[in-house]
Amino acid sequence: MTQTSPAPGPADPLAPERSAPGARWTAEEVAQQPALWREVARAAATAPRVPADLLAREDLRVVLTGAGTSAFAGGLLAPALARALGRRVEAVATTDVVPSPADAFADDVPTLLVSFARSGDSPESLAATRLADELLTECHHLVVTCNPDGALARAHADAPRSTVLLMPPAADDRAFAMTSSLTCMTVATRLALDPAVPADAVERVAAAAEQVLATAPARTRALAAQAPPRVVYLGSGALTALARESALKLLELTAGRVVAYADSSLGFRHGPKAVLDPTTLVVVLVSGDPHARRYDLDLVAELRAGLPAGHVVVVTGDAADGDAGGADGDDGATWRVPGLEGLDDAWRALPFVVHAQLLALQTSVHLGLTPDNPFPTGEVNRVVQGVTVHPYDAGPAAARTDPSTSAPS
Template sequence: MTGDVWTAREIAQQPDVWRTLAGSLAADRPRIDAFLAPLLAGDDLRIVLTGAGTSAFAGQILAPGLSRALRRRVDAVATTDLVSNPREHLAEDLPTLLVSFARSGDSPESLAAVGLADELLSEAWHLVLTCNPDGRLYRTMSEPGAGNRSLALLMPEGTNDHGFAMTSSVTSMVLAALTVLGAEPDVALLADVAAAVLPDLAKRARTLAEGRADRFVYLGSGPLTGLARESALKLLELTAGRVVSYFDSSLGFRHGPKSVLNDATVAFVYLSNDPHTRRYDLDIARELCETLPDGHVITIGCRDDAGEETWSFPGLHDLPDAVVAPALLLAAQQVALATSRALGLDPDNPFPAQEVNRVVKGVSIHALER
């Protein structure tokens, strides 16, 4: 299958994939609980969410929400940071659960991060969420020799995206982490709402792409800041860098980054479900409406009270932001897909000369000097 097929299919399949994921995790619950329950019972356990690129942004979406749900310390640290600066990010020798997100499990930093945690920490456990049964990370962490210090969970078939950009892989891993770590997402509701809004999102994204905007900004607060970062990356990847994309927090954007705006900018503001946080998101949306042309400020959220240019996910307004983030991400995926097509690119392979690769290459892992 070639030529602008896989990415569209992998975006559209997500509601079905999420339902399959919920069933597989429920069936595997005894094994999951046997591994995680003793760890989560410890008051001093530090949870570190790690991955590279989109997989790192999954951790940034999850960390604030999991901290709130679990009432414990949860840090998002990219493997790219952990591998280059391990003594800074693993400075405290605390009991640590390293949660690794990896679509392929073949990125050089993935196994290196696991090894560094084992080397620098007295007590390290590993939860691996991946989409590739043949990846080095999954095979290594599933071996009998890994003992009782690791649990590797495989996402449903089809989530090891064939397309260049991560789509169904990242949303599945986020929902899996929320489920197994105790945030209890209503996956069935998310899937039903996502399936209902996907056709409208695709239509809106195509209309937007016809306007040929050359700058996009994504803003959000808390877990939705990580979502904004992933949204900006999707657009950058699928347009091969021909469209400038930027992300920030709703409050942080005024402190200099607002300089990126021009009359050709489209700004998306993710609206929090938290009443307090939502006020700040609405403030920046209103401010941007005074700056940008009509129709260039779009809010994405779970209520219909933010004006005509709201892309809404009705029925999810009572859920935490980290839980609704996978559904909201569908909007950004559709925008990236439609914009790539409008530019005449192949979203499945936006870099035919392989200037950027689906699985990163060229990384040398250096041994930690004593």
């Protein structure tokens, strides 16, 4: 049975958001994530599996794809899966695959296309899988989705080279923003493809996220009340993808009222630093890799020397990073998530993203918006609309083009 977060009560740190107009589902879906990760882990033992002999092939290329938040799931997982599998693993968004399939699939090698999709009804989702089948001699599919009735799940349910991995029903977010769906798909895919997942990894990140949910809301609410007009998220390696997801959540849930930007810690100096002004809030997601962390903390020191006090926040899983500027509970400048020692950044990203989800939710509420649907007049939709998927003419391969590549909108 799907576990959900406890009913709001006097001790509920998210009670103000649960009761705010138009915020209930977003608050619920942020809060339920640790319980859902445990559910995903329990289900992994009996979940459909990608054939082991396929993953064992040395010539296999793995492509992780999706649109928007679903694309960032691929960015989070690609480095860890490349290390675990010893294979070529790349994250390529469907929004890059569909207009430029010959670039995405330039190498005709055996490929496992991992498609992340909350609904599976976005136009690019099904089109990307069909284009891969057209351009590649041998393509296998792992569809990771929250919607068993979506176009993507239905198209691959009985396909001979396809595996469909379904998330718990509660992961199919009712609210506009992807929260539970992102993190559940990330956990499920790591468990499905990584042969060396630590036995306690899911429990550790779930416990860490519960700690964030218990202690962080008052702090992030106070930050949201300052209503910074610009917010920058920065990270290294896999956490660059998390920075992009964090910025997207804030941009979405504030309906663009807060300008949010993301970059890598090292890349930020090369021009994008121009976005900074005295009102900007910068959040640095510190890597657990000792080498990458040096670059993150160098940037923290540089930013704190140039921005007003309190405008540079560090999110870290390491106690040693407290000297970056205030231990958790001291001046609030460093938010340390306990219990993550020894886990790589793809695992750390799960409790880290809860901080970003809270800040986006609470900023939306503070601005008087409705985070469950921040675009009530339909300027931006929960499932992307208005995309026409055009048949692909690949020259000699055009004879194989299927006009049905126009996916439902």
